[in-house]
Amino acid sequence: MQQQQTDPLADNPFFVLGLAPDCSRQEIEREGQKLLGLLELGLSRAATYQTPLGPRERTPELVRGAMAELRDPKRRVVHELWADVAQATSVAHERAEQAQASPGEAPAWTDVWQLFDWRAP
Amino acid sequence: MTSTGLLLCGLAVLAWYRSRSDARARPRGLKHVDLKVARAHLHDPPPRWVWQTGARGPLLALAILSAHVDVVAALSRPPVWAMLAALLLVAVYLPQLADLGWALARKAIARGYTRLAYRLAKLSATTWREDREGGAVLAAAWASYAKPTFDPDDTTWVEDKLHKLPSLAGAGVVAQGLLAANRGDRDQARTLMHSAASLRNDDTPAYAMTVAWDWLIADAAADGRWHEVIRIAAQPLDLSPTAKLLAAIAARLDGQPSPPDINLKALWLAAGKHRQTLPWRDRALSCKRVLYRQKKAAQPATQTPAEVSGSDLQKALGLHAQLRREGPVWLRLRPKKLAELVAAWERVFAGKSLLKQLQRRIIRLEAPLDGAEVIARYRRQICEDIANFAQAAEVSLVDAIGPHADDSFAAQAVYVLRSRLLVHVEQLSDTLHNRVRSGREKLPIDEWREWTQLRESCEHATRLGGMDARRVLFPQVHKACCAHAVWLWNERKQYAMAMPMFRWLLQEAEAVGDEAAIELQRKNAEVKH
Numbered sequence: 001m002q003q004q005q006t007d008p009l010a011d012n013p014f015f016v017l018g019l020a021p022d023c024s025r026q027e028i029e030r031e032g033q034k035l036l037g038l039l040e041l042g043l044s045r046a047a048t049y050q051t052p053l054g055p056r057e058r059t060p061e062l063v064r065g066a067m068a069e070l071r072d073p074k075r076r077v078v079h080e081l082w083a084d085v086a087q088a089t090s091v092a093h094e095r096a097e098q099a100q101a102s103p104g105e106a107p108a109w110t111d112v113w114q115l116f117d118w119r120a121p
Numbered sequence: 122m123t124s125t126g127l128l129l130c131g132l133a134v135l136a137w138y139r140s141r142s143d144a145r146a147r148p149r150g151l152k153h154v155d156l157k158v159a160r161a162h163l164h165d166p167p168p169r170w171v172w173q174t175g176a177r178g179p180l181l182a183l184a185i186l187s188a189h190v191d192v193v194a195a196l197s198r199p200p201v202w203a204m205l206a207a208l209l210l211v212a213v214y215l216p217q218l219a220d221l222g223w224a225l226a227r228k229a230i231a232r233g234y235t236r237l238a239y240r241l242a243k244l245s246a247t248t249w250r251e252d253r254e255g256g257a258v259l260a261a262a263w264a265s266y267a268k269p270t271f272d273p274d275d276t277t278w279v280e281d282k283l284h285k286l287p288s289l290a291g292a293g294v295v296a297q298g299l300l301a302a303n304r305g306d307r308d309q310a311r312t313l314m315h316s317a318a319s320l321r322n323d324d325t326p327a328y329a330m331t332v333a334w335d336w337l338i339a340d341a342a343a344d345g346r347w348h349e350v351i352r353i354a355a356q357p358l359d360l361s362p363t364a365k366l367l368a369a370i371a372a373r374l375d376g377q378p379s380p381p382d383i384n385l386k387a388l389w390l391a392a393g394k395h396r397q398t399l400p401w402r403d404r405a406l407s408c409k410r411v412l413y414r415q416k417k418a419a420q421p422a423t424q425t426p427a428e429v430s431g432s433d434l435q436k437a438l439g440l441h442a443q444l445r446r447e448g449p450v451w452l453r454l455r456p457k458k459l460a461e462l463v464a465a466w467e468r469v470f471a472g473k474s475l476l477k478q479l480q481r482r483i484i485r486l487e488a489p490l491d492g493a494e495v496i497a498r499y500r501r502q503i504c505e506d507i508a509n510f511a512q513a514a515e516v517s518l519v520d521a522i523g524p525h526a527d528d529s530f531a532a533q534a535v536y537v538l539r540s541r542l543l544v545h546v547e548q549l550s551d552t553l554h555n556r557v558r559s560g561r562e563k564l565p566i567d568e569w570r571e572w573t574q575l576r577e578s579c580e581h582a583t584r585l586g587g588m589d590a591r592r593v594l595f596p597q598v599h600k601a602c603c604a605h606a607v608w609l610w611n612e613r614k615q616y617a618m619a620m621p622m623f624r625w626l627l628q629e630a631e632a633v634g635d636e637a638a639i640e641l642q643r644k645n646a647e648v649k650h
Binding site: 008009022052053054073074076077078080081082084107108109110111112113114115116117118119120121 | 230231263266267268269270271299302303305307335336339342343344345361363367392394397398401434435438441442445446475479482483485486487488490495498499502506
């Protein structure tokens with residue numbers, strides 16, 4: 001049996017729960033339960049969470065997994081190291097957004113297939 | 122008199138060109154020629170017939186002109202002359218008449234008549250001369266792909282015909298590629314179309330390769346990968362007029378050296394489907410023509426470790442996150458970023474601050490942990506992530522980071538990537554070898570697909586892992602692939618499929634300098650069936 005591979009940046013438990021790396025155990029439990037309740041009610045403000053790679057979808061499974069990960073101190077310290085990225089990437093994130101907003105390269109010719117008598121995929 | 126003179130001139134040019142191309146096609150023994158030249162001949166054989174070259178158009182025009190002049194002149198002469206002139210005219214138009222089957226098959230393909238296209242393509246006397254069965258299956262696969270919606274019955278029928286081919290050659294592989302594209306599996310189609318290029322030999326009709334290159338060019342244009350369109354079209358290939366137009370448009374849109382406006386318009390006229398191509402032609406014409414490749418102005422680096430405030434760890438993480446966010450294509454264009462990232466992590470793991478920071482947290486959490494052990498786990502995760510970057514972006518980590526100490530972080534990252542690549546290739550070659558030893562046969566196209574997968578992963582490992590990986594892999598890959606190719610040749614009589622395998626093994630043997638393997642594969646590559 002192999003454990004399911006998680007992305008240390010995008011699925012970092014601190015990002016999933018929206019907490020700082022130096023938060024206490026009580027804060028983890030409180031925030032986790034709050035998020036599970038919000039997700040149960042289907043509230044949109046709990047539906048996504050911010051990561052250095054952009055916003056991701058938050059699910060009850062992810063929240064439960066994040067709480068379990070942070071209860072184990074061995075795993076928590078490694079997650080803390082990864083979560084240190086948040087401050088470092090704030091500037092980079094803004095720049096990436098600016099770059100995306102600027103005009104890009106030549107567009108794709110999506111219906112080019114017809115020229116050769118092929119169906120577009 | 123004038124027309125006969127013109128025709129004689131044409132024939133002289135033809136004979137000269139034929140002798141020239143024949144001389145180029147036969148290197149005088151591989152032992153006495155430059156290996157680079159020999160390899161070029163093995164993988165890109167020059168055209169043997171003048172009809173497969175750029176001289177086809179002018180010669181045909183010359184012959185038609187002279188025949189018509191003769192007919193007009195013969196009208197005022199005795200009937201014998203008129204008959205001779207008429208015979209000349211028939212001789213000129215005979216190649217066109219002989220390929221009437223294919224001309225009609227193209228009409229059937231455009232309308233999606235699979236079975237009719239199959240039967241008409243079989244009548245083609247010139248286009249599919251080398252592999253009529255394979256050409257007919259290709260026509261059927263193309264017609265099935267031309268239908269407005271996916272038809273599973275039709276596809277099954279074509280697959281059945283494909284599996285019944287007595288010997289798989291280039292046309293069969295391209296047909297399988299079209300079937301994969303028809304099912305929506307573009308990755309598989311791309312792999313098969315690329316692999317068909319290695320089947321180029323006397324058994325492969327040139328038109329099959331034209332279809333393959335056309336598909337690859339359309340695939341790149343449909344995704345907006347104009348660079349890729351230019352790269353394919355830059356090779357000495359027999360492209361269709363539409364593909365040539367796409368290449369010219371791509372060069373304009375991408376700001377690369379491109380043909381003048383008049384040539385672009387001529388290509389547009391030759392390509393057909395004018396209404397669909399007109400907006401793109403105009404769009405390309407509106408772009409400024411570039412005559413020479415221009416150096417791009419230096420852009421300010423979007424993010425470097427020095428720009429990010431904070432500790433070494435935060436700087437390294439900032440760069441790490443940036444590479445993840447920008448994606449593999451961005452990294453492929455900037456392989457030095459990978460070196461910057463590795464250097465940033467090198468600084469993190471060389472310093473003491475990470476251990477101190479970790480020990481503070483361990484005390485705060487009151488956890489019975491060893492800081493060094495946690496760092497080792499973290500370091501391993503980072504290496505795995507960097508190996509993922511390099512693999513996704515197809516960047517050679519060894520080349521990007523350059524020389525490094527054996528106990529450095531860079532060495533560990535290289536080791537993680539290399540072992541991952543080697544394990545994958547070894548698994549594939551073991552599976553192939555075991556199957557060949559037990560004599561378990563697959564359909565010819567599946568045999569080809571399995572070998573293509575092994576060859577691609579081997580080349581991928583070489584690109585990313587460098588010459589060291591290539592040398593380590595060669596003995597095992599050679600053993601498995603050689604056994605497979607010999608089995609296909611001797612037992613299954615799949616000559617067209619086995620020969621490219623021998624050629625590829627020869628190329629690999631030469632690259633790693635394995636004398637015994639070079640000698641063996643030279644003999645294999647020169648065997649005639």
